[in-house]
Amino acid sequence: MKEFVVYTALRLLMFGATFGVVIGVWQVVTGEITSADVFWAVLIGFVVSGIGSYFLLNAQREAFARRVDERASRSMQRIQAKEDVD
Template sequence: MRPVLVYTASRIGLFLVTLGVLWIIWPINLFVLILASFLVSGIASYILLSKQRDAVSARISNKIDQPKPQD
């Protein structure tokens, strides 16, 4: 469960940092600012969080591939 929490916390943190930086640089309508933050943080997370994303993928794949206990 740890890789999932680390990845999720990293994504949220990256979004908040992006929102704060964009607010300082470009103080406009809040809705537009949130949309821009989603876009920028999504692109940044694709590049910056690849190791965490791979860890989450491996964790989910291992969980799916485990044999289920028989009744």
Template sequence: MKEFWVYTLLRLGLFFGSGAIVFGIWFLITGDVPLIWVIVIAFAVSGVASYFLLERQREKLAEKVQGRAAKAAEKFEQQRAKEDAD
């Protein structure tokens, strides 16, 4: 669960950081900032940045999810085998 929150908070940080930078640049250039475009551009920039910058955290999260899925599948198979034996 820790890996999920770390990755999520880092993604949110990248999004808001990108949004602040886009807002600041747009404001300096034009003075009039359309908020919807700032959100769209920040979303795209943070998505690309997270692909490269958060690879290690994404791998940790994937390993954790894969481990939990394997445990759940094993438990399911044990329950199914137990039902077949009854």
């Protein structure tokens, strides 16, 4: 569970930072921000943070995947042990 929380928090933080930078640059360049600008800033923030997290959060994603794999393996062992008893 800890790995999930860490990875998710880092993804949200990365998106927030990316969105903040995009909206800040947009404000400096255009001088105003409309609702359409916010939409595009969110879209750009999602894309850039997604690409960035693929490279920057690889270790956290791997730890999360290992944890999920361990839990799935334990669950399958319990199911097989129960089937062997029956």
